Amino acid sequence: xxxxxxxxxxxxxxxxxxxxxxxxxxxxxxxxxxxxxxxxxxxxxxxxxxxxxxxxxxxxxxxxxxxxxxxxxxxxxxxxxxxxxxxxxxxxxxxxxxxxxxxxxxxxxxxxxxxxxxxxxxxxxxxxxxxxxxxxxxxxxxxxxxxxxxxxxxxxxxxxxxxxxxxxxxxxxxxxxxxxxxxxxxxxxxxxxxxxxxxxxxxxxxxxxxxxxxxxxxxxxxxxxxxxxxxxxxxxxxxxxxxxxxxxxxxxxxxxxxxxxxxxxxxxxxxxxxxxxxxxxxxxxxxxxxxxxxxxxxxxxxxxxxxxxxxxxxxxxxxxxxx
Amino acid sequence: xxxxxxxxxxxxxxxxxxxxxxxxxxxxxxxxxxxxxxxxxxxxxxxxxxxxxxxxxxxxxxxxxxxxxxxxxxxxxxxxxxxxxxxxxxxxxxxxxxxxxxxxxxxxxxxxxxxxxxxxxxxxxxxxxxxxxxxxxxxxxxxxxxxxxxxxxxxxxxxxxxxxxxxxxxxxxxxxxxxxxxxxxxxxxxxxxxxxxxxxxxxxxxxxxxxxxxxxxxxxxxxxxxxxxxxxxxxxxxxxxxxxxxxxxxxxxxxxxxxxxxxxxxxxxxxxxxxxxxxxxxxxxxxxxxxxxxxxxxxxxxxxxxxxxxxxxxxxxxxxxxxxxxxxxxxxxxxxxxxxxxxxxxxxxxxxxxxxxxxxxxxxxxxxxxxxxxxxxxxxxxxxxxxxxxxxxxxxxxxxxxxxxxxxxxxxxxxxxxxxxxxxxxxxxxxxxxxxxxxxxxxxxxxxxxxxxxxxxxxxxxxxxxxxxx
Numbered sequence: 100x101x102x103x104x105x106x107x108x109x110x111x112x113x114x115x116x117x118x119x120x121x122x123x124x125x126x127x128x129x130x131x132x133x134x135x136x137x138x139x140x141x142x143x144x145x146x147x148x149x150x151x152x153x154x155x156x157x158x159x160x161x162x163x164x165x166x167x168x169x170x171x172x173x174x175x176x177x178x179x180x181x182x183x184x185x186x187x188x189x190x191x192x193x194x195x196x197x198x199x200x201x202x203x204x205x206x207x208x209x210x211x212x213x214x215x216x217x218x219x220x221x222x223x224x225x226x227x228x229x230x231x232x233x234x235x236x237x238x239x240x241x242x243x244x245x246x247x248x249x250x251x252x253x254x255x256x257x258x259x260x261x262x263x264x265x266x267x268x269x270x271x272x273x274x275x276x277x278x279x280x281x282x283x284x285x286x287x288x289x290x291x292x293x294x295x296x297x298x299x300x301x302x303x304x305x306x307x308x309x310x311x312x313x314x315x316x317x318x319x320x321x322x323x324x325x326x327x328x329x330x331x332x333x334x335x336x337x338x339x340x341x342x343x344x345x346x347x348x349x350x351x352x353x354x355x356x357x358x359x360x361x362x363x364x365x366x367x368x369x370x371x372x373x374x375x376x377x378x379x380x381x382x383x384x385x386x387x388x389x390x391x392x393x394x395x396x397x398x399x400x401x402x403x404x405x406x407x408x409x410x411x412x413x414x415x416x417x418x419x420x421x422x
Numbered sequence: 423x424x425x426x427x428x429x430x431x432x433x434x435x436x437x438x439x440x441x442x443x444x445x446x447x448x449x450x451x452x453x454x455x456x457x458x459x460x461x462x463x464x465x466x467x468x469x470x471x472x473x474x475x476x477x478x479x480x481x482x483x484x485x486x487x488x489x490x491x492x493x494x495x496x497x498x499x500x501x502x503x504x505x506x507x508x509x510x511x512x513x514x515x516x517x518x519x520x521x522x523x524x525x526x527x528x529x530x531x532x533x534x535x536x537x538x539x540x541x542x543x544x545x546x547x548x549x550x551x552x553x554x555x556x557x558x559x560x561x562x563x564x565x566x567x568x569x570x571x572x573x574x575x576x577x578x579x580x581x582x583x584x585x586x587x588x589x590x591x592x593x594x595x596x597x598x599x600x601x602x603x604x605x606x607x608x609x610x611x612x613x614x615x616x617x618x619x620x621x622x623x624x625x626x627x628x629x630x631x632x633x634x635x636x637x638x639x640x641x642x643x644x645x646x647x648x649x650x651x652x653x654x655x656x657x658x659x660x661x662x663x664x665x666x667x668x669x670x671x672x673x674x675x676x677x678x679x680x681x682x683x684x685x686x687x688x689x690x691x692x693x694x695x696x697x698x699x700x701x702x703x704x705x706x707x708x709x710x711x712x713x714x715x716x717x718x719x720x721x722x723x724x725x726x727x728x729x730x731x732x733x734x735x736x737x738x739x740x741x742x743x744x745x746x747x748x749x750x751x752x753x754x755x756x757x758x759x760x761x762x763x764x765x766x767x768x769x770x771x772x773x774x775x776x777x778x779x780x781x782x783x784x785x786x787x788x789x790x791x792x793x794x795x796x797x798x799x800x801x802x803x804x805x806x807x808x809x810x811x812x813x814x815x816x817x818x819x820x821x822x823x824x825x826x827x828x829x830x831x832x833x834x835x836x837x838x839x840x841x842x843x844x845x846x847x848x849x850x851x852x853x854x855x856x857x858x859x860x861x862x863x864x865x866x867x868x869x870x871x872x873x874x875x876x877x878x879x880x881x882x883x884x885x886x887x888x889x890x891x892x
Contacts, residue, residue, distance in 0.1 A: 292671065293743065295753045297760040319746070323739045327676060330732055331632070333840070334676050341680025344810065346762040 119144065130332050150185050159274065161192030166272035168263050169197040169218060169226070171211025174278030176218060182276060183222045196270060200262045201230040202255060203238025229266035231258055235377055245380060253389055257372045261364060282324060285338035289320050301347040471495035478716070493716055500713055503704045504536045511689040512769050513699040514540070514657060519560040521602075521655035521696065523646055524591075526565075526583065526722030528714045530661030533702055535719055537561055537659060538594045545597050562655060563591050566645045567605045570618050571625055571638055572726040579725040586722050602649045609644050609858040620856045627853040632677075632731040633841030640805050643694070644860050650696035658698045665707035665740070667700075668754040672736045677837045682807035687758055688767040693806055697769060706751060708744075764799065764808055802835035803865035804842060809835055827854035830865045 117125045117137035125135035129144075136144070153159060167182060169175045179197060186193050199215045212228070219226040232238050235258060243251050267275045284303065291300040327334045358364065359371035366372070372388065379387030467489065469475045475492035491499060508514055514537075522537050524530045544558045565587050569580045584603060591601040607617040610624075628634040646658050662670075667687050674683040685691065691698040702710065714721055728734060743750040799808040827850050831843055844850045854862070 288675065289672070292675065292754055292757050293750065295757045297757055300757070319739070319742060323735070326735055327732065330735065331630075334732070337678030337837075338676055340678040341675040341683070344678075344681035346681065346684060347760070348762055 130328070131336070133332065146181055146185060149181055150189060153185070153191075159191055159193055162194070163273040164194040164196065164271060166196050166198040166227075166263075166267045166270055166275045167224070168275060168277040169199045169215045170278075171199070171214035171218075172278075174280060176214065178276060178278040179218050179222055179224060183224060195224050196272065197224045197226040198263060198266050198270065198272070198275070199226060199228045200259055200266065201228050201232075202259065203231050203240055205240055227266060227270050229262055229269065231262065234258075234262055234265055235373070237377075237380060242380065245383075254376055257376060261371070261373045264364070281335050281339060282328075284342070285335045286317070286320055286324055288338050288342040289324070290317060293320065297347060300342070300345060303342060469495050471499065496709075497713060497716065500532075500705060500709055501536060501539070504701050505540070507689055507701045507703055508540070508699075511699065513659075513690065513701055514559055516544070516557045516559055518656045519562070519654055520657045520659055521562045521564050521646065521650050521653075522659045523564050523566070523661070524587065525661070526587065526724055527661070528710045528719075528721050529663045529666065529702060529705075529707060531719050531721050532705075532710045532713055533659055533661035534563065534594065535717075536701070538599075541597055558597070560655075561597070562600045562602060562653065563594075564602045564604060564646055564649050564658075566642050567603060568638065568642070568726070569724075570605060570607045570621055577725060583722050583724055586720070590720055590722070600653075602653065604645050604649055606638075606641055606645050609641060609648055609860060610856070611859055620858075624853060624856045627844050627849055627856075628842050629844070630841045631729055632733060633838075635729060635731050635733055636805070637842050640861075641858065643698075643806075644858060646698075647694050647696060648860065655696050658694070658696050660698060660700055661702055661710075662700045663702045663705045663707050663710055664755050665744070665751050667703065667758075668751040669733070669736050669740050671754050671758040672740060673733055676732060676736070677841070679807060679835070679837050681810050682835070683758060684761040684763045685767065685808055687755065688763050690768050692766045692768065692770055693801070766799075800833075801864070802833070802838055803830060803861060804834045804838040806864070807835055825851070826862075827851050830854055830862070833865055 115124065116135075117123050117140050118134045119136060119140040123137035123139065126138045127136060127141065128134070129136050129141065159165065165182070167175065167179050169179060179195075182193075183195055185191065186195060197215060197219055199212060201212065215226060215228075218224065230238070239251065239255055242254050246254070263275060263277075287303045288300065291297075291303055324335065356365060356367060357369075359366040359369070359374055361370050361374040364371045364373070368375075370378070375388035378384075379389075467477060469477050469492035470490050472492060472495050475494065477489045477491055478493045478496070479489045514520055520537060522530070522534050524534055538561065541559060541561050544556075548554060548556065548558050565584070567580075567584065569577060573580060587603070588601060591599055605614075605617075607614070607621040610617040610620040612620065625634060625637070628637050649655070650658055670686060671683065674680065674686065685693070689700055689703050691700075713719065740751065740754070800811070801808055828847075831839065831850055831854075834843060844853050
């Protein structure tokens with residue numbers, strides 16, 4: 100009953116061999132294609148597909164410094180491993196670094212930071228940790244003490260997004276690689292439809308843009324995607340395909356991109372979101388920038404500008420980061 | 423989901439407990455319409471529209487609309503949305519013959535009711551007018567009988583349902599309307615037992631449950647178009663409402679059909695011989711349910727087993743979101759409404775001078791902003807969705823082995839190829855040989871729509887009216 104020696108080719112998943120090498124015993128059924136595949140072939144095919152995406156989309160150039168966003172989770176660990184592997188195997192000629200963010204939440208990051216430190220050793224990639232304290236003058240613990248537990252997610256999300264970018268700039272990195280996968284992108288496509296964000300919908304499947312931070316009903320969408328994947332695994336990729344194919348008039352695509360007057364970061368408003376939030380924290384007005392109170396980016400700001408610059412040391416922190 | 427009394431916002435309707443009985447006489451006096459409204463506490467609560475009558479409420483909660491309108495204003499608000507959709511999209515003109523697709527459900531029941539009321543009013547105006555210049559449009563009702571696809575053999579419940587449909591349509595006169603009871607297997611070739619056989623064969627060949635369900639929907643449209651062309655109907659009215667469209671937006675996205683999505687969700691779909699129009703586009707399923715209960719509009723439930731498919735998963739998902747936020751369905755449809763429609767998403771230009779100038783002008787004015795170029799779309803023969811030109815597959819196998827079934831399969835969109843067409847070439851041959859002739863004709867005749875729209879553009883310059891095409 101057991102088939103040990105290599106047999107001549109058999110079609111389909113009914114056989115007992117890996118459907119790629121036809122030699123080894125399959126170790127798993129690949130979710131993307133439902134093929135039975137052995138461990139070695141899975142590694143090979145997984146790494147090869149990523150290599151193809153990199154080559155076809157010309158993501159990197161030789162000699163570039165690439166920061167790998169490292170959270171210590173499975174996605175970024177795999178990313179670190181695969182990039183360093185492919186860099187060697189295919190001679191990309193890249194200078195790779197690990198970039199990690201410390202939000203200053205006691206007990207939260209400690210484990211994942213340990214993992215990233217291990218990654219540094221394992222893959223020989225230099226590690227740089229940027230902390231909220233360094234960048235903004237506030238740890239999340241301090242922020243929560245100030246504003247409570249209600250809107251802290253807003254702060255953390257905005258700050259983290261910028262932290263990676265600012266850390267990358269500190270390291271003089273050319274590009275930032277993150278471990279967002281198909282599920283994340285599919286989820287984002289769905290959420291943009293549910294929320295009515297046609298402008299984001301047209302950008303979110305683009306291979307070189309970032310992903311927006313979480314929302315309340317992301318939970319529903321995540322659950323739905325899991326159920327969907329169980330019925331039809333390729334649906335995740337089909338969502339992305341739909342996102343790429345949406346007929347969106349070019350006039351809706353581009354938001355105005357300027358720079359923040361306070362710190363020079365990219366922003367479509369006068370002040371970037373992080374500066375708005377920081378101003379609120381520093382002034383003891385923690386609701387600034389939360390929800391509809393965009394006071395700082397309208398009339399109020401024009402009269403306040405002269406005084407804000409002479410405020411406490413922390414408020415200068417943001418503006419003191421030169422690029 | 424269990425309905426737990428006043429907290430329940432799902433707008434569910436159990437047969438027994440719909441509307442609360444009228445309570446204190448004082449409050450009930452404020453509303454002298456037919457509705458069974460319950461007094462809503464203090465009586466400071468007034469209809470947001472007329473500010474005179476009390477709003478009606480539904481025991482168990484009616485969701486977003488509950489307790490805002492009185493019955494009269496609710497009804498007129500809903501009819502207003504219908505009429506606005508009809509007039510601003512030139513859906514129904516005086517010379518049109520309109521076929522209303524009736525499934526038995528609340529949405530198509532309301533569509534039927536509203537179209538009837540529109541026709542009734544037009545008839546009254548005609549009778550009262552001296553010169554009788556504006557004719558009254560005709561209305562017919564189509565009931566596509568899908569029992570051959572769902573039930574193993576003849577079913578008493580189904581027979582009763584058909585009788586109920588017949589008597590329902592009889593009551594909707596004057597003006598009288600013809601009912602077309604169309605068993606879906608009739609689109610296949612052969613005599614009636616052949617047809618049933620072929621339908622079963624072709625459905626069994628589709629292994630994916632969602633694919634089978636969608637395939638049946640494509641066949642249903644074929645059936646409606648067949649009824650329309652054989653009986654001279656110029657429009658097909660579907661009861662598709664906002665909620666149904668929202669589900670379609672998600673399901674098209676999830677099936678990789680993002681490109682063709684805008685084609686299916688506009689007010690008008692003129693890909694077909696008889697253009698398909700959606701006058702309930704802006705009405706929520708919940709509102710339509712409420713109206714059926716308010717006005718005692720009879721709906722008919724069909725004895726089909728619900729299938730567990732991606733479509734049903736999506737229905738539950740959207741219902742969940744709608745509970746969490748009552749404007750979710752509208753938001754989804756509005757977002758998808760920003761996708762660029764196609765050239766066929768409007769009623770074709772009326773060159774007929776018999777049609778009143780006002781109607782023609784209105785239709786011109788309402789034309790959607792479209793990609794100006796001549797329609798150069800090719801379509802999937804299975805689902806008739808427009809294909810991205812760059813992705814239309816080149817047939818790169820040697821001529822000799824290009825069987826008709828192979829050609830058919832390669833010209834289908836990737837979604838149909840995945841979820842409907844059999845993977846095995848032999849199964850595909852068998853499947854293809856049993857397909858209804860109208861489906862097969864679509865692939866081989868080239869693109870009839872293409873040719874038609876090209877003709878439309880050069881019509882003024884043609885000297886001879888030649889008999890070309892198929």
